[in-house]
């Protein structure tokens with residue numbers, strides 16, 4: 305008997321059973337919608353699929369085979385003192401693949417921050433893919449490409465958002481959904497006080513830089529020139545245009561500035577007591593804007609001449625515009641305070657210090673310090689207290705060399721010891737209220753404070769299995785932290801970095817690991833890496849492309865299919 309109710313459809317089977325005699329029921333389900341490809345209409349497609357599906361054993365076997373293939377590509381094996389870490393790595397990969405498997409290819413889907421597992425953020429798509437794509441790029445690049453197309457298809461809406469805000473180019477929304485309009489909430493509830501608070505986080509324009517960064521990283525790992533020519537370059541150019549148009553020139557300072565934005569740290573959305581929201585010169589945003597302007601020009605130069613002509617005619621880009629971009633990328637203002645501390649935003653130095661010890665003593669868990677302070681009638685905007693990595697994102701996304709080049713181009717001194725000083729300064733002033741924060745902090749501490757980095761790694765890795773935020777996992781997994789923490793193993797401990805057509809490797813295992821084994825896909829090769837404490841080897845196992853360039857200890861080596869090389873480790 306089939307029973308339909310408003311919320312569900314049930315099938316009731318009444319059968320005679322015999323004691324101790326097992327009864328086996330097989331139920332096969334097929335789901336189609338009218339938007340599926342290569343079907344006539346959903347009912348016929350569903351019927352056909354059911355008739356052709358075979359029996360339970362057939363379905364189980366094909367399911368098993370599909371997962372074996374996934375694990376062949378995705379697994380990371382570790383051997384060491386912490387047995388749970390291996391389980392957690394696989395748990396996270398499994399849940400990542402539940403949301404972003406090969407099945408998304410050709411579908412118009414993006415990466416919802418909370419996976420497909422729960423209803424938090426109403427399925428919206430934020431910047432979290434910045435933490436997810438690096439893992440996918442080296443394993444399932446076809447999936448990244450498809451997910452980047454989610455953004456490309458919404459480029460027109462982003463152009464419209466830029467115009468509406470009085471800018472040029474494309475301004476992607478902070479929270480994106482079906483058609484790419486801004487979906488951010490304007491109010492949110494503080495469950496601690498029961499009050500509805502204005503939500504200004506939509507001012508996180510840095511998401512545009514994240515999209516540009518993702519396009520460029522995908523291209524670096526795959527060398528997919530077709531994608532760059534048809535889609536990637538256009539996104540980079542339009543985002544660069546947006547950064548140029550939101551930048552204003554301060555004649556006294558002789559520098560460009562960016563106003564009315566919010567950085568990744570969502571505890572700071574306006575100046576203390578200010579009527580309107582937004583901050584000036586968020587350092588992360590300003591540096592990322594300069595990086596985008598430079599990278600868009602570089603990508604444009606890499607296109608074929610035909611393509612360059614077509615794209616500049618289509619977008620109406622002129623040489624004057626490129627010159628302005630170049631000027632901005634050399635003259636952007638970056639705030640500093642104290643002894644070489646990059647200020648999170650202009651005026652950050654004037655904020656009050658928070659009594660961290662006092663708050664920890666009083667409340668125990670202070671991850672959501674914003675809610676605690678608001679319930680006390682106060683605001684995190686008044687304090688040097690961050691929810692998550694902001695300035696430190698720079699050290700997560702760029703190598704010391706790359707950052708040095710960016711700051712030097714801007715005419716700022718960038719001594720190497722500025723890095724540990726900033727890491728120490730900001731990690732002390734963070735509540736890690738976002739699960740993304742621990743990924744970044746573990747990454748930036750990996751080579752200097754190895755014990756602390758490992759603890760943060762385990763905590764980020766267990767974000768959902770241990771539900772470290774005390775109840776939020778039930779509303780959906782934290783996909784950025786899940787994938788980002790696996791990537792700490794994939795790129796962090798291997799030192800993988802792709803620059804100028806070279807795959808650089810600089811492994812350094814944490815004390816807790818004896819061995820790390822993984823396979824990565826790079827420009828048409830499957831490379832297998834086996835890393836021990838003092839040595840590591842790399843083998844080009846399978847591949848169909850020309851030899852790739854591998855960089856180790858300042859030397860570049862060519863590696864072709866079937867070849868293997870081994871190197872000593874300098875940690």
Ligand code: IFM
Pocket residue numbers: 417425430431432568570738740784
């Ligand atoms: O994108 C994040 C943001 O950085 C912190 N709050 C949650 C968002 C979705 O994960």
